[in-house]
Amino acid sequence: MRIATWNVNSIKQRVENLTAWLKERSPDIVCLQETKCVDDAFPREPIEALGYNVAVHGQKTFNGVAILSKYRFDEVTPGLPGDPEDDHARFIEAVISAGSRALRVASIYLPNGNPVGTDKYPFKIKWMERLYHYISDRLKLEEELVLAGDYNVIPAPEDVHNPAAWIDDALFRPQTRESFRALLALGLTDSIRATSDAPGLYTFWDYQAGAWQKNQGLRIDHILLSPRAADRLVSAGIDRHVRSWEKPSDHVPVYADLDLN
DNA sequence: ATGGCCAATATGATTGGA
Numbered sequence: 001m002r003i004a005t006w007n008v009n010s011i012k013q014r015v016e017n018l019t020a021w022l023k024e025r026s027p028d029i030v031c032l033q034e035t036k037c038v039d040d041a042f043p044r045e046p047i048e049a050l051g052y053n054v055a056v057h058g059q060k061t062f063n064g065v066a067i068l069s070k071y072r073f074d075e076v077t078p079g080l081p082g083d084p085e086d087d088h089a090r091f092i093e094a095v096i097s098a099g100s101r102a103l104r105v106a107s108i109y110l111p112n113g114n115p116v117g118t119d120k121y122p123f124k125i126k127w128m129e130r131l132y133h134y135i136s137d138r139l140k141l142e143e144e145l146v147l148a149g150d151y152n153v154i155p156a157p158e159d160v161h162n163p164a165a166w167i168d169d170a171l172f173r174p175q176t177r178e179s180f181r182a183l184l185a186l187g188l189t190d191s192i193r194a195t196s197d198a199p200g201l202y203t204f205w206d207y208q209a210g211a212w213q214k215n216q217g218l219r220i221d222h223i224l225l226s227p228r229a230a231d232r233l234v235s236a237g238i239d240r241h242v243r244s245w246e247k248p249s250d251h252v253p254v255y256a257d258l259d260l261n
Numbered sequence: 262a263t264g265g266c267c268a269a270t271a272t273g274a275t276t277g278g279a
Contacts, residue, residue: 009278010268034278035270061269061276112279152279171279206279207266218279250267250279 001258002027002234003097005113005148005221006206007251011066015043017245022050025239027255028070029096031148035064041192056202057092060102066088066109069184071098082130085193090127092257103229108149113170120235124152125261128179135186138226144260145226147188150251152220153180158199159219171220189230191223191256203238204241204251212243223256232258 004027008014022030035042035058042056051070057078067076073094080091092107095102110131112149113124137147153171156165160188166172184190192201201216211217225233236256243252 013268034268112277114279169279204279208279209263209265211265218277 001031001103001260002255003029003031003146003148003223003258004255005031005033005107005150005223006253007033007109007150007221007249009034009249010037012037012041013247014249015046017242017249019046019050019251021239022047022052022068023243025253025255026082027147027253028098029071029105029163030068030253031105032066032068033064033107033150034110037064038242040081041196048241049260055092057089059087059089060087061196063109065092065109067092067094067107069094069096069105069260072094072098074102080127080130083126086127091213095198097192098260101144103260104141104143104144104145104257106147106149108147108151110149110151110153111177112152116170124170125175125179128183129203132158132179132183135188136184139186142228144229144245144258145225146229147224148254149195150220151180151222152179153222154218155193155222156179159200159201161216161218162199166209171218183224187227188224189227189233191225191233191236192219192254194230194233195236201238202240203254205243206248221254223253223254224255231256236261
């Protein structure tokens with residue numbers, strides 16, 4: 001079972017890259033972020049033609065998440081609980097049956113939080129607190145739970161090309177990393193870090209300033225696993241070559257392979 | 262050495278992203 005996450009930065013602009021990558025990598029489940037379109041406008045057909053079911057939670061212009069699955073959806077629930085005022089499309093959860101097993105998967109687009117000093121940063125931190133409560137609740141079920149997405153969190157200095165330059169940024173400042181560590185401390189496993197301690201395993205390179213050419217990236221897209229799912233982890237990786245394709249997203253896909261047999 | 266982009270919007274300037 002291959003599960004992936006990819007912030008596509010507009011699904012309409014990325015359909016060709018997405019379908020090419022689906023053919024190349026054959027993931028079973030894909031969590032997408034920043035689809036940036038309303039549900040009726042989501043280009044389902046070319047994805048369904050490759051054998052995927054599609055669950056979307058979008059909005060006009062910004063945000064937007066989706067889950068693609070080669071297996072059927074038993075349940076689909078949009079929205080992170082805990083704040084009726086939050087109308088951002090940043091979260092969708094699905095229960096997926098794969099053979100005799102069921103898997104709970106969430107596609108997560110955590111707020112950026114910049115600039116720090118505006119209300120965007122407390123919105124990010126509160127969103128992380130809501131995510132903490134959601135995860136605490138779900139872990140009681142002792143399921144195979146996969147939380148995949150763009151967390152907008154650089155977990156550690158080895159996950160950014162120049163840590164000193166990022167110390168006050170909403171993606172890396174100490175309070176952000178502390179909130180992320182609190183999520184992990186609930187008992188989650190970071191798939192990439194479970195399989196490698198190498199520095200420079202980036203998932204995002206800014207469009208600006210030749211960041212890709214200079215390999216000035218960030219690791220901010222993560223696949224977090226519940227204990228039951230982590231027991232099944234076989235390998236994980238980052239498809240960085242996709243960043244060099246024509247018309248790339250600024251993020252690349254991250255995937256984890258689980259042995260559910 | 263420095264700076265460099267991209268997407269959506271009724272759109273040609275602004276906002277958001279990271």
